[in-house]
Amino acid sequence: MPGIESDIERLLLRLVPGADLHWRGASDEEVAQVEASAGHPLPRFYRWFLTRMGHDMGPLAYPSIDFSVQRVLDCSREGLFPPSTRHFMIGFVTEEAMPLHIFYDFAxxxxxxxxxxxRHPLGGPFHDRFETLHDMLAWGALLRFRVHEAAQTCTGSLHDELGDVAVRLDPVMRSLGFVPPYTAGSHCSLFEREDMVMITTSSSPAEAPSRHVFRLAGPDPAILRSVLGTIIDETPLRLEQLEWRPPLP
Incomplete structure (x- = not known):
């Protein structure tokens, strides 16, 4: 299995052991049908995703996003989205209130x-979210199976007006014993330690990666504050808009 695919599969199965027992992949014929519907060669990673989880993502399934090959093909056949060789719907949001469906931007x-x-099904602007689908899957799995499971979380934003948040953050997090579980792009940072996890995303992959929203999670507020203090002391990053869950006294 090629590098990026094996890295993602290894991360997902570490977070959810045995998840692959529930995966159901699409057939080669179905993948060819998706490519024909897209009117564009499918990215290599998306081919892997479809062949591994195209019918069922098992416990990794998103509660309100249907990534199944059947839904993708049905939407294409029904003409629910305007034909485009640049944008192609890969995730149908099932929420009725203000759904923003998931698209690839092949450009x-x-x-x-x-x-x-x-993008909203009725049109309007696109809202860029991740540099790649594999970044989205890795970030989402860490959010669900580590951040949400932690006793204490802190959400906020990190700013570096003249540089790149991910580049500034990486050395200080490594010095604190955190390890990236997967090599993400410059618009998404992922760090794990046995007792803690930190995930970040930039406001938009289309913009300079000088602002990231982060989620830091661990056993108690004191240890989270210690990590944030080190980040502020050892980098030029500016910390803003902190929100604690559960709220601090």
Whole structure:
């Protein structure tokens, strides 16, 4: 299995052991049908995703996003989205209130994949979210199975007006014993330690990566404050808009 695919599969199965027992992949014929519907060669990673989880993502399934090959093909056949060789719907949001469906933006290929963006079914602007689908899957799995499971979380934003948040953040997090579980792009940072996890995303992959929203999670507020203090002391990053869950006294 190629590098990026094996890295993602290894991360997902570590977070959810045995998840692959529930995966159901699409057939080669179905993948060819998706490619024909897209009117564009599919990114290598998306081919892997479809062949591994195209019918069922098992416990990794998103509660309100249907990534199934059947839904993708049905939407294409029914003409629910205007034909485009640039944007292609890969995730149908099942929420009725203000759904923003998931699209590929083939004009921005990256790391054997392509940019992930969102748009309302009635039209309007696209809202870029991740540099790649594999970044989205890795970030989402860490959010669900580590951040949400932690006793204490802190959400906020990190700013570096003259540089790149991910570049500034990486050395200080490594010095604190955190390890990136997967090599993400410059618009998404992922760090794990046995007792803690930190995930970040930039406001938009289309913009300079000088602002990231972060989620830091661990056993108690004191240890989270210690990590944030080190980040502020050892980098030029500016910390803003902190929100604690549960709220601090």
């Amino acid at each position: 921005h290929p990256a790391r054997d994949d392509a940019r992930v963006t969102r």
